Amino acid sequence: MSAVRTRALIMVVSRIDTINLAVEKLEPEKVGVILSHDILGPIVAKCAGLEPRTTFLYRIVDSPMEISHSFERFEHLLSELESLGYTPQDVILDVTGGTTPKRFGAALAAMTRGIRMVHQRVPQQFIDGEWILDPSKQREIVPMDNPLESTGLLREGQAIELFNRRDYAAAALVFEDVANKVSGVERGHYYRGLLLLSEGYGAWDVADYRIALEKLKLAREELGVGFAETSLAERATEITARIKAHLPFLGKVRGKLSVENVVDMLENARRRIADQGRFDDGVARLYRCVEMWHQFRLLERYSLTTKGIQWDKVPEEVREKFLAARGLAELPEDLDLMRARTLDQLLDGERPEESNVFRDLLQKRNASILAHGLQPIGEGSASSFLEYVGSMVDEPETRTAAEHIRLREL
Numbered sequence: 248m249s250a251v252r253t254r255a256l257i258m259v260v261s262r263i264d265t266i267n268l269a270v271e272k273l274e275p276e277k278v279g280v281i282l283s284h285d286i287l288g289p290i291v292a293k294c295a296g297l298e299p300r301t302t303f304l305y306r307i308v309d310s311p312m313e314i315s316h317s318f319e320r321f322e323h324l325l326s327e328l329e330s331l332g333y334t335p336q337d338v339i340l341d342v343t344g345g346t347t348p349k350r351f352g353a354a355l356a357a358m359t360r361g362i363r364m365v366h367q368r369v370p371q372q373f374i375d376g377e378w379i380l381d382p383s384k385q386r387e388i389v390p391m392d393n394p395l396e397s398t399g400l401l402r403e404g405q406a407i408e409l410f411n412r413r414d415y416a417a418a419a420l421v422f423e424d425v426a427n428k429v430s431g432v433e434r435g436h437y438y439r440g441l442l443l444l445s446e447g448y449g450a451w452d453v454a455d456y457r458i459a460l461e462k463l464k465l466a467r468e469e470l471g472v473g474f475a476e477t478s479l480a481e482r483a484t485e486i487t488a489r490i491k492a493h494l495p496f497l498g499k500v501r502g503k504l505s506v507e508n509v510v511d512m513l514e515n516a517r518r519r520i521a522d523q524g525r526f527d528d529g530v531a532r533l534y535r536c537v538e539m540w541h542q543f544r545l546l547e548r549y550s551l552t553t554k555g556i557q558w559d560k561v562p563e564e565v566r567e568k569f570l571a572a573r574g575l576a577e578l579p580e581d582l583d584l585m586r587a588r589t590l591d592q593l594l595d596g597e598r599p600e601e602s603n604v605f606r607d608l609l610q611k612r613n614a615s616i617l618a619h620g621l622q623p624i625g626e627g628s629a630s631s632f633l634e635y636v637g638s639m640v641d642e643p644e645t646r647t648a649a650e651h652i653r654l655r656e657l
Contacts, residue, residue, distance in 0.1 A: 254337040255279070255328050257321060257362075259345035259353045261286060263293045265367055269341050270301050272388050273365075277331065279304045279324035281345065281353055283311045304328075308349060317345070317352030325360065335362055342391070343367040357393075361401055364391040406441070407654045413518045415449030433472075437479050440469035441654070444486065448651055452515065456501050463490050463497070482655065489652045496648035504543050507649070510642050512536040514649045517633060526629035531617040533608070533636045534584070540640055541587040549594055553582040565593045572599045604635045 256275040260266060260282045270278065278301055282290055287307060294303040304327060306320035321340070328338060340357040342350045343366045357364050370384035395401035406421035419442055426438035447462030467490045474480040499507040513536045520529035545551040551560060558566060558578050566578060572589050579586060589599040611628050614620035 253339040253363075255333045256339050256341060257281065257324050257328075257353070257357075258341045259317065259343070259349050260290055261344035261346070261349075263289060265341070265344050266290070266293060266297070268367055268386055268388065269343075270297055273339065273341075275301055275339075277302055277304065277328060277333065279306065279328060281306050281308065281317055281320045281324070281349065283308055283345075283349075311346040312348050314348045314352040314355070317349040318356045319352075321353045321356035325356075325362070335360060338362050340364045341366065341388070354391075358395050358401070361393070361395075364393065365389060366391055403438075404656055406445075407656055410441075410445055410448075411522065411653050413448075413452065413522045413651070415445045415452060419445035419449060433474050433476055433479055436469050436472045437474070437483060440466045440483065440486070443469060444490075444652075451497070451651075452518070454511075456497050460494065460497050463493055466490060467494075486652060486654075492648040496645070504539065504546060506543060506547075506642055506645055509536060509539045509543050509640055510645045510649050512539055513636060513640050514646065514651070516636075518651065520626075520629045520633050524626070526624040526626055527615045527617045529629050530608070530612050530615060530624050530632055533632050534612045534618075536636055536640065537608075538584040538587065541584070541591045544591050545587060545594075551590075553587045555580060556582055561590070561594070565590070568593050568599075602635075604631060608632045608635065 253273050253275050255277045256269060256273055257279040258266065258269060258281065260280050266278075266280075269275075278294070280290065280294070280303055282305065284307055287305070291303075291305070294301075297303075304324060306323055308316040308320055310316055325335070325338065329335075340353060340362050342354050342357075342364060344350075345353075354364060356362075365388050368387045368389050370381040370386070371378040372381050373379075393401065402421050402425055406418050406425060409415075409418035409421060422438055422442040422445055426435060426442055429435060429438055443462050443466035447459045447466055450456075450462060451459035467487050470483040470487050470490075474483055496507055496511075499505050500511050512532055516529045516532035516536060518529075519525040519532060542553050545553065549560065551557065556579075561569075569586075569590055570576070570578065572593070573586055582590060592599045607628070611622070611624050611632075612618050614622040615624050616622070
């Protein structure tokens with residue numbers, strides 16, 4: 248470790264000499280110091296002698312015997328270092344000094360955030376049943392293992408964040424790593440279930456419904472084994488209940504055009520807009536959702552398809568109104584979105600009019616990079632379009648079956 252350098256260091260301090268060694272060996276640019284009131288003066292004076300090569304930040308614990316105080320001070324220092332441009336990979340925690348609660352609180356905070364840790368080891372010899380300092384050897388800085396890394400649990404939060412951002416492929420990779428490392432049969436089943444859930448949702452997200460069904464059935468098996476641990480049981484029950492609703496839904500989107508197809512496209516767009524911030528992509532899917540909605544209504548209510556439409560099934564009066572509304576001289580063979588929408592409205596007894604929101608949707612979609620232009624779609628517009636199309640496709644029960652679950656950490 249003596250050859251290792253770090254850009255930023257956090258220390259739990261009770262002795263001046265520990266600061267000297269850490270600064271000398273690790274050569275940090277910034278040092279965050281966690282200390283108590285009674286040693287503040289001497290420590291600040293010592294640190295002043297090490298500036299400007301190294302600059303110092305200070306956080307004082309209210310009580311050196313409270314674990315939570317040093318835990319919070321570590322979080323404050325780490326947040327401040329990040330605001331100064333340092334990443335967690337730039338930071339090391341030295342837990343050599345301070346009371347046991349102070350060291351434990353800071354170490355616990357570092358472990359949960361994946362921050363590397365060291366301690367200063369004083370060489371000793373075991374003589375006559377006692378450990379005696381060896382004055383012939385120098386104090387060393389040595390690394391400390393993070394047990395959460397060896398079990399894989401440290402990465403659970405990363406996987407859940409990826410999953411809830413709907414980056415299912417990346418989440419699956421992390422869950423696989425956790426499942427391979429975690430100890431205990433129950434947790435093995437739980438994380439394999441989350442791996443399969445991620446793979447299933449990933450397939451579903453690209454409309455590979457066959458693979459999605461296979462993976463979600465396997466996920467239900469892994470998560471349905473019966474868990475003795477309460478936290479695992481609660482989360483597994485919540486997930487399997489959602490999978491139970493997903494399976495019949497997925498069975499219906501694999502055949503002819505159905506309301507499930509329309510809702511699936513709506514929820515696909517919602518994930519792009521609300522969870523991923525991919526507004527152009529989401530609006531392109533909303534456009535397709537509206538198109539599918541009118542195609543479904545024409546097929547379901549009037550047995551009309553928009554490709555090779557059978558105009559003899561349409562009343563003559565409606566045909567005449569259609570030609571007038573669309574400014575056409577003759578009936579088209581196929582219907583695009585706007586023509587299908589007009590025909591659907593006329594057959595439903597409505598006057599073919601468009602709302603301002605829908606006109607804006609079409610304009611923004613047509614000008615976007617995923618259609619015919621180069622203009623990006625903003626969050627506000629995308630959210631308005633999502634709300635508009637969601638109210639149009641008003642199918643709450645079907646939507647519940649199509650909505651992807653969000654995960655919580657254990």
